[in-house]
Amino acid sequence: MKWANSLLLDNRAGKIALGLILPVLVVALWQAAGPTGSLFGGVLPTPDRVWLAWKVWAFGPPGMGLNPYSGTWLDNALFSTERVAKGFGTAILFGVPLGIAIGWWRLAAGAFDPTIQMLRPIPITAWLPFSIAVFGIRDMGSVFLIALGAFYPIVINTTQGARGIDKNWIRAALMMGAKPLDVLTRVVLPASLPSIFTGLRVGLGIGWTAVIVSEMVAVKSGLGYVLWDAYYVGRMDVVIADMASIGLLGFLSDRLIIAIENWVLGWHRLQSFQA
Amino acid sequence: MGNVSFRATSKTFPGKVPVCALDDITLEIKDGEFVALLGPSGCGKSTLLNLLAGFETRSTGEIKFDGASVEKPGPDRGVVFQEASLFPWLNVWDNITFGPRVQGLKRDEYESKARAMLKLVGLEAFADALPAQLSGGMRQRVGIARVLVMSPRALLMDEPFGALDAQTRLAMQQLLLDVWQTLGTTVLFVTHDIDEAILLADRICMMSARPGKITREITVNLPRPRSIESLITPAFAAYKAEIMAEMRIAHAR
Incomplete structure (x- = not known):
């Protein structure tokens, strides 16, 4: 061997x-x-037929004859990606500050944590009818589901990170004259970043799940919509090509987060390597 | 300036079984004096230091630093922690200049001082290194430099060399002697190492546990400037014998 x-x-x-x-x-x-x-x-269908279907889907002349998918791959991929980006961004915007607050400030933990823990067991799929009823068959419903799904892992991991901080780092900062806001932005936030990135990666995965589910039901565009539509008209070659496309986009977006993480958290990798 | 005064200070940690960590401590430290707190673990010596640092609040009594009551941490009392507690995401330079920067100083107001302190601890070549790339001794040098940059009126050191190997510890003790003999800052130094206490301190406060008390004060009259050579003089051995005898009595009690 x-x-x-x-x-x-x-x-x-x-x-x-x-x-x-x-x-x-x-x-x-x-x-x-x-x-x-x-x-x-x-x-x-065999792989060669899936490949053929994807080529037509991606590069075929648009709006021609009996193939409604022809030439629409990029548009649909962009629709889905844009929704994930919007929902994921929203989740970060709410999840990280709230997580820091819950982990750092006991009053915030008491005020927000119970609500979050009560809502969290409701799967995002169960929110679908609610989302359609409130936002209609529009982008907002999809973005809402993605944001909600990605929010939980981000807020929970950020909370963990902010709670697990070495007490002496806080003491050292105060001893050097840091004000409470300095402690938060210069110590608690950077010290929580490794946990935050764990939350981001899990949250992004859930974001892709949410976009496909919501596009199948609540929106009329995107890879999830094409997936369900192609299934209904018996185009299994397009279904498989679509599945592969979703996998590819999920993989690439995860790689992007890892690249950012490696860039921001060089110190942390070095530290874990030492330990 | 750098006068410390504990008056009838005690500290009890609340809980199901309240723990009396310090009982009726009275201690005066003059400006520029080097005082060591020597005792076994659990005798409250770190708690005493944390009270002066402002990390813990006293239960009774009063603590004054240069006449003002101690209520919270501040850059006038620089603390050196046992594990250095540097910020691992900042390089050496950013760790050392953290204090001046959060205090709102401009770069030209602290840069030359920070360079000088980096030089004083012998780490000019490591300004861009991350803490994880340094040895334990080097990290502790950074921990000392980041405090000295703020020109504190007192240095509070909590077993700063306790986690280092014997050889590095000797080098660090020599470094601290040199630094202190240059700057003349008041130092409160917590240790459980008898040799370290005698080598460094003007005065040793011996402590015992449950409840934490200062049982005896010993003035060390070894000539200054001292160096690690002082460790092998007969006078040094005499102090060591005196302290060990006192510890046996304390143990028998």
């Missing part, structure tokens, strides 16, 4: 290759089993 370790684990290309073995194998088997028509009673 020594040669395998050095070939597949100790260098970047090898690692990527190792990770690709399983998906490539699955796709190959799927492709091989497809034409016989035996796969799920012939419902599932």
